[in-house]
Amino acid sequence: MRLALKPALSRSWRDSDTLQFGTIPQHAGVLGNAAADALREFLGLVDGTRDRPALLAEGERIGFGSDPADSLLDLLEEAGVLDDAEAADQALARFPQPHRDLLGPDLASLSLIHAPPGAAPAVLARRPEHAVEVRGAGRIGAAVAAVLAAGGIGTVTVADSGRVTPADCSPAGLPAVDVGRLRATAAREAVDRATARRPGRRDRRPRPGLPDLVVLAPRDGSGAFAGGTPQARELLRAGVPHLYVGVVEEYGVVGPLVLPGVSACGHCLVLAREDEDAAWPRILAQLAEGGSGRAPTPACDTALATAVAGLAALHVQVFLDGGRPPSVDGWCELSAVDGMPRRLRLKGHPDCGCLWQPTPPH
Ligand SMILES: [Zn+2]
Numbered sequence: 001m002r003l004a005l006k007p008a009l010s011r012s013w014r015d016s017d018t019l020q021f022g023t024i025p026q027h028a029g030v031l032g033n034a035a036a037d038a039l040r041e042f043l044g045l046v047d048g049t050r051d052r053p054a055l056l057a058e059g060e061r062i063g064f065g066s067d068p069a070d071s072l073l074d075l076l077e078e079a080g081v082l083d084d085a086e087a088a089d090q091a092l093a094r095f096p097q098p099h100r101d102l103l104g105p106d107l108a109s110l111s112l113i114h115a116p117p118g119a120a121p122a123v124l125a126r127r128p129e130h131a132v133e134v135r136g137a138g139r140i141g142a143a144v145a146a147v148l149a150a151g152g153i154g155t156v157t158v159a160d161s162g163r164v165t166p167a168d169c170s171p172a173g174l175p176a177v178d179v180g181r182l183r184a185t186a187a188r189e190a191v192d193r194a195t196a197r198r199p200g201r202r203d204r205r206p207r208p209g210l211p212d213l214v215v216l217a218p219r220d221g222s223g224a225f226a227g228g229t230p231q232a233r234e235l236l237r238a239g240v241p242h243l244y245v246g247v248v249e250e251y252g253v254v255g256p257l258v259l260p261g262v263s264a265c266g267h268c269l270v271l272a273r274e275d276e277d278a279a280w281p282r283i284l285a286q287l288a289e290g291g292s293g294r295a296p297t298p299a300c301d302t303a304l305a306t307a308v309a310g311l312a313a314l315h316v317q318v319f320l321d322g323g324r325p326p327s328v329d330g331w332c333e334l335s336a337v338d339g340m341p342r343r344l345r346l347k348g349h350p351d352c353g354c355l356w357q358p359t360p361p362h
Helices: 037-045 052-061 066-078 085-092 104-113 119-129 141-150 183-194 230-238 266-276 280-287 302-320
Strands: 002-005 011-015 018-021 029-031 047-051 082-084 131-135 155-159 213-216 242-248 251-258 330-335 341-345
Touching: 002 085, 029 066, 037 047, 037 052, 037 066, 047 052, 047 085, 052 066, 066 082, 082 085, 082 119, 085 104, 085 119, 104 119, 131 141, 141 155, 141 183, 141 213, 141 302, 155 183, 213 230, 213 302, 230 251, 230 266, 242 302, 251 266, 251 302, 266 280, 302 330
Parallel strands: 131 155, 131 213, 213 242
Antiparallel strands: 002 047, 002 082, 011 018, 018 029, 242 251, 251 330, 330 341
16 A cells, blocks of 8 residues: 555644645644644645555655654544555556546545545445446436446446437537437537547447446436336346436425435335326326427526436446445435526335335345
8 A cells, every 4th residue: 555645635734833735624624733844844745656565664764763653644644634645546447448537536636535545435435336327318317327437337227218309408418410310329429428438439348238237318307206116116126226316497406315125216206196196197197208288498597407426426436335325314405596506305116115125136
């Protein structure tokens, strides 16, 4: 393990003797008596080129002392300021160039979330193993797919049919020049571009088996209320985690992220709405594919769709990296009226039964 001060952390002097690593209070580590020349010189040596024994030997050589160097490294590790540069190099080496170079800031961000040395590189190194399927390559789905691929998810597939319409285009997903092309092809190329690959190269082998997660992003925004559909039931049965995302009128919705058998599902949400509005199932039926009640021009603000896609991709990343995003047992709404996000809780509905069925093997 070659130790380095985390490159993501700024360094500033609180006073003539106190060095602060990082800016935001949660991440800031503070080091007192930091003005001494030997200590400053020693900190300069923690640059990712030496392991701990070599650093202790260097500490002795420059007159700082081996024991003080040992204590200082412990202190820096406890403060979450140290990372393993060797593991970082190995994690980045899992990505082909030029995508590798683009991931430097992403790894730097992970190093602030996963504190111990080597923890963030381990998270990044796992991302190429993950597979995500995005269903729907509209204004939101294509952007979610591109952002996830950019962040290092190894297999991002997009399922859709039909051709690109102006309503599918956004700067984060399908460009306007793709209008008229096959949506599945255009979305695949958006994913390739996001990873700095030449579009159309087919040297990437999709991971076999079920994806780790499915993003349900139907182009008509019905991802926001698609619980209870046959494809949702199929995902529940197969034990595949899935995330609903969509824009309905002026609202963007991210969630629920369903962990089959563990957290409330999309049908729980439909039933909860039915409790509040007895006419909801009837309305829902008219909004379904081929339904008579669909809006002639479904609303989808580009900025809202982009924010929703980014939030959805972030929740997927948090989940695949081992965390629990707020869309589990809840959902997040974002309004185009004021841009204000809010999170709502979702409980398993007693009439749904998704939480008492045995979890199928994944
Ligand atoms: Zn349910």
